[in-house]
């Protein structure tokens with residue numbers, strides 16, 4: 289039996305070897321279970337020595353593989369490439385920075401043996417994270433679960449162990465705008481959730497700043513919900529209703545009191561409000577159109593420069 293470990297790497301030169309060492313502490317367990325282990329480092333256009341570090345490991349251990357992209361395509365693309373290249377009967381996805389402890393693998397594997405198809409992890413708390421980020425992260429998961437039929441678990445990490453069957457199902461979704469957390473929910477299967485305390489990154493800095501996370505969350509919403517499109521229709525109906533009531537009120541007021549209509553400031557406010565709402569709605573529409581445009585182009589999700 290083969291276990292494939294997929295490790296997306298973007299400028300992780302200090303972590304490549306450290307990760308390997310930490311993962312191989314599980315060697316007695318792998319041997320006991322009769323598991324061969326292949327490691328796929330997906331080098332997502334790193335500008336540092338990540339590729340060279342992986343090559344050094346490859347010299348020593350032929351079960352270490354390298355897939356280097358031609359540029360940075362993003363973690364989602366790296367995960368997809370890893371899933372396509374993995375040959376294992378079981379496949380794990382782990383971050384290079386040791387925030388996904390390899391020591392959890394034996395426990396996770398035991399759940400697969402119990403019959404679960406996939407074992408997912410989530411962090412128990414958001415301790416050590418900036419307060420504002422936690423706030424927006426919670427808000428995102430709340431909105432997302434309200435407006436999407438696909439369940440997305442708050443605090444879920446990308447750290448997962450899956451069977452071949454689940455991997456093959458995920459690979460059937462070949463969309464360009466990938467949001468893996470939603471895809472897991474969409475494909476279904478029996479998933480066991482385990483939680484663990486947040487671990488600090490081993491070396492280097494996070495690659496996801498607030499702005500990048502924000503854009504990523506919008507991608508997620510648009511990939512798994514069309515509710516924002518309905519918002520513009522609902523607002524349209526509400527505004528028509530309000531206009532109708534206002535017209536009625538004006539007519540009655542004029543008939544009863546012969547009161548001429550006064551004031552352009554109120555008029556300007558109304559025009560601003562309504563045109564704002566219109567632009568907002570067109571914007572939402574435009575976002576979906578843009579995503580559709582990218583899907584229709586059928587561009588590859590990643591390009592490989594080198595493979596070992």
Ligand code: UDP
Nearest residue numbers: 296297298332362363366383384494495496
């Ligand atoms: N990563 C990647 N491509 C990117 C950004 C990140 O492959 O464009 C990898 C990164 O090397 C790491 C994992 O994704 O192994 C998680 O990234 P990071 O630790 O920066 O995110 P955080 O843990 O802070 O959410």
Ligand code: MG
Nearest residue numbers: 383385387489
């Ligand atoms: Mg990290």
